Amino acid sequence: MAKTIEPNLRKIGDYLKLENDTIFVIPEYQRVYSWSINNCDKLWQDIVDYILEGNKDRYFFGTIIINCQDNDSKYSLIDGQQRTTTFLLLLKALLMRINIEINKCTQDEESAALCRGLRDRRRTIMKLLYKVEAEYVSDDPNKNQDGEIYKQVNILKNNSINENDLYKTELDTILKAVDFDDAEANVIKIKNKQKDNRYTSFFRNFKYFYGKISELSPSQLNNITKVFIENCEVIEIKSWNVEQAIRMFNSLNSDGLPLRDSDIISADFYASSESMNKSKEFSELWRELYDRINTLDEIDIDSILAQYMYYMRAKNRDIVSSTGAINVTVPGVRRYFKEINTDLVNRYPIQTCQEMIKLVKNWEVSLKQPIVKILLKFNENAKLFFGGYLLRFDENNVNEQEVKLLAETMIRLFAVLELVDAGYSSTKFKTFLFGEMVKFVDKTIPISEIIADFDSHISKNWKEDDLKKSIYDNEGNILVYLNEYLFAKERNIDFKFEEKCDVEHIMPSSGHNLPEIRKDAKILNDEEFRSFVNKIGNKILLEYKINRRLGNEWFRTKVSTTLESKTGYINSKYNIAKYLVEKYRNTDKPFWTKDDINVASQNASERIVKFIYNK
Numbered sequence: 001m002a003k004t005i006e007p008n009l010r011k012i013g014d015y016l017k018l019e020n021d022t023i024f025v026i027p028e029y030q031r032v033y034s035w036s037i038n039n040c041d042k043l044w045q046d047i048v049d050y051i052l053e054g055n056k057d058r059y060f061f062g063t064i065i066i067n068c069q070d071n072d073s074k075y076s077l078i079d080g081q082q083r084t085t086t087f088l089l090l091l092k093a094l095l096m097r098i099n100i101e102i103n104k105c106t107q108d109e110e111s112a113a114l115c116r117g118l119r120d121r122r123r124t125i126m127k128l129l130y131k132v133e134a135e136y137v138s139d140d141p142n143k144n145q146d147g148e149i150y151k152q153v154n155i156l157k158n159n160s161i162n163e164n165d166l167y168k169t170e171l172d173t174i175l176k177a178v179d180f181d182d183a184e185a186n187v188i189k190i191k192n193k194q195k196d197n198r199y200t201s202f203f204r205n206f207k208y209f210y211g212k213i214s215e216l217s218p219s220q221l222n223n224i225t226k227v228f229i230e231n232c233e234v235i236e237i238k239s240w241n242v243e244q245a246i247r248m249f250n251s252l253n254s255d256g257l258p259l260r261d262s263d264i265i266s267a268d269f270y271a272s273s274e275s276m277n278k279s280k281e282f283s284e285l286w287r288e289l290y291d292r293i294n295t296l297d298e299i300d301i302d303s304i305l306a307q308y309m310y311y312m313r314a315k316n317r318d319i320v321s322s323t324g325a326i327n328v329t330v331p332g333v334r335r336y337f338k339e340i341n342t343d344l345v346n347r348y349p350i351q352t353c354q355e356m357i358k359l360v361k362n363w364e365v366s367l368k369q370p371i372v373k374i375l376l377k378f379n380e381n382a383k384l385f386f387g388g389y390l391l392r393f394d395e396n397n398v399n400e401q402e403v404k405l406l407a408e409t410m411i412r413l414f415a416v417l418e419l420v421d422a423g424y425s426s427t428k429f430k431t432f433l434f435g436e437m438v439k440f441v442d443k444t445i446p447i448s449e450i451i452a453d454f455d456s457h458i459s460k461n462w463k464e465d466d467l468k469k470s471i472y473d474n475e476g477n478i479l480v481y482l483n484e485y486l487f488a489k490e491r492n493i494d495f496k497f498e499e500k501c502d503v504e505h506i507m508p509s510s511g512h513n514l515p516e517i518r519k520d521a522k523i524l525n526d527e528e529f530r531s532f533v534n535k536i537g538n539k540i541l542l543e544y545k546i547n548r549r550l551g552n553e554w555f556r557t558k559v560s561t562t563l564e565s566k567t568g569y570i571n572s573k574y575n576i577a578k579y580l581v582e583k584y585r586n587t588d589k590p591f592w593t594k595d596d597i598n599v600a601s602q603n604a605s606e607r608i609v610k611f612i613y614n615k
Helices: 037-053 081-103 109-130 143-150 165-176 180-186 201-214 218-230 242-252 261-275 279-293 301-315 333-340 349-366 370-378 382-390 400-419 427-440 447-461 464-473 478-490 514-520 526-533 544-550 555-559 575-583 594-612
Strands: 006-011 023-026 059-067 074-079 156-158 232-239 501-505 539-543
Touching (some): 037 059, 059 081, 156 165, 218 232, 261 301, 261 349, 279 349, 301 427, 349 400, 370 400, 370 478, 382 427, 400 427, 400 594, 464 594, 478 539, 501 544, 539 544, 555 575
Parallel strands (some): 023 074, 023 156, 059 232
Antiparallel strands (some): 501 539
16 A cells, blocks of 8 residues: 655654664755855854744744655655755764863863753764764763764765765765864865865855854853754655655745756656666766756756757657648657657667767857857747757767858847747747758758748748838847847958847936936937937947946947046947947047937848848
8 A cells, every 4th residue: 555645843853863774865866965155054043043032932944855765764855955964064063062062071060060961962963963872972072982983874875966976975074074174184175176165065064064153152052952953843744656755845845946857857867777787877978968068058957858859859750740730839848758758768868868968069069159149049949949950960070150050040030039029939930940840850951941941931921121110119139139240240350259248328328427418419308318228229239347337428438448447348349339439539529329329220220131031
């Protein structure tokens, strides 16, 4: 008979008190230990504030969800990994300080009573962390005897394939240490990092707690330890079905992030590779996949899984009905890998992971091109289709010219999406892209045929004059990026795209000089100002630092060399900014007027429309 869910309100001391053969387990799909000093500070302050308030009610630290599906002696932490790990680090820091204070106890009656309390706390923590009975714990700390007990630590096993293998033993290293210096000497030091950044989150958080506890008096130390163990609680929910446990987590979890598709799918990958005796090979591949993705700002693991799903559905023609109609209904990523195309996980976990690594490698090459980065700014869905095309290419053999052509071609359609009333889900966008996706993944279809399809589709569905007017009236920022790119392209000059850049209003949209600036621009009133300030002709790209330093300065200041402590357009790498500097170089007190904005907006409209229609 299946066991029912068991929810229990438990003191921290009862929650962490495990039987000798029972351990906490961090499942393969869980994230890395990522609690920061800020998280630990909040936990610490909550305990301190609770004590100061003298509240008789117990303090609640949230819900812990445990899956006991594999074995009742393995408590798999579905929700509570971060807190449980942090509880253990806090207890170890408390134990170290208690040992120090016991050794300093004097023999007067008051101190003797406090020392008895500290010894009780010492035995309790030793029982929780090392499963050692009280009679085997000496009254006074002894590094040799205690060290032998510490070596038997067996409370938490980290199976996460997302955690660096070197870091999985950090918690044990800290729990085995006889004192703080021993812990600091033996934990991992990360290369090329300075000060506390050279430590993992495990030791940084442990060090934080140890420092806070060192500020306490012996009586405060005794009290805070007792309160944490006996007056702080969690709701422990045990389940014997992992899917049920995950569903509970996603519905109950309010403080953290729900488990992502990748968290669940990676566990299935791991389980399949383990059944094939290839778990080590898979873990190494998954780590490479994660490490490569972490170097890219534009792509994450869930996106790669979604792109691969789009690729496989197009390759298998799942999106085309028997009559040739395009089906744009998309299953969830988790459902696709776990229910629809289970072979990817159950039969080919290694090959699937290798394919996704190839996809990421091809993104690494492609994202060096500014036009690809601009494409991804237009619409989040772009990468789902673009990724399928990238899987055409073998590793280290990406055709960069084709990649550039496809990025430009897709931007043309997404630029139209910015200018018309129809949304992405309409047949003119989503359905068309799904149909083209079948060609994207087919290596036998040349890029020229795909470009011709886009040319025909755009010409058939939209009029040039309508789009031109829409660009002139458009007040969004995304077309500013495209205008900068096309401005450089038509002059055959390099376009250098920095991630940290701003959309700069040449005529400021605010500031204390605004009345005078409007007068210089020959703008008569607020209504006219609002009609000009956000036009595309009044916007350019500018480096973040330059834009922040310039603030809302006069146009003549922006295009001149600089004020003493500020830089201007002259220091920018962006071509329109440099063009304005050159244009007004020899002009005494140049002004930026509504006529200038009007001309620049018309030029941008002409430029972008020509691009959209591939002229």
